[in-house]
Amino acid sequence: MKFTLASLNDLDEIMNIERQGFNAAEAGSIKSYRDRIVKLHDTFLTVRNDLNKVIGFVVGPAVNERFIKNDMYETTPNNLSKGGHQLVFTIAIDPDYRGQGIGSKLLSEFEKIARKDNRESIALTCLKNRITFYEKNGFTNLGVADSNHGDEVWYNMEKIIE
Structure with missing residues (x-):
């Protein structure tokens, strides 16, 4: 496995994974990606796998806000260069590669970026059935989020970076 920053050349592979992981109301558009x-x-x-195929990704803005706001999905905020909070809009793994610990490794690599850039925390919202996964990766469940993205009930998860 190899971890790299995304480029526009990866868009088709990213969208394929996005569509397999989220329903139409939850999934981001090609324009948003x-x-x-x-x-x-x-x-x-x-x-990426050994053939350089994208098999998963994680993305989110580094901002002053501690948690994701619904409007951030509509208008992508700009990243802070240093400090603030690292948010996660999406983490997704190709279905053929799930259950192999890749999501946890991806979160760990993402945390390295957040630490390097002096972020205070990493936060995301998730559905109830994903809470255990994030707790295993050091996140704390802070309860139901304000978000109603995709007409779902989301939970705020946060990991303090010390």
Whole structure:
């Protein structure tokens, strides 16, 4: 496995994984992912297999806000260069590669970027059935989030960077 920052050349592979991991109401559009690759280049990490195929990714902005706001999905915020909070919009793994610990390794690599850039925390929202996964990766469940993205109930998860 190899971890690299995303480029526009990865867009088709990223969108394929996105569509397999999320329903139509939750999934990001090609336009939003193109914008994220450009604006969030330093915090858009991919994982590749031995054939250099993208098999997973994690992306989110580094901002002053501690948690994701619904409008951030509509208009991608710009990354802070240093400090603030690292948010996770999406982490997704190709279905053929799930259950192999790749998601945990991807989060660990993402945390290295957040530490290097002096972020205070990493935060995300997830569905109830994913809480255990994030808790195993050091996140704390802070309860139901304000978000109603995709008409789902989301939970705020946070990991303090010390």
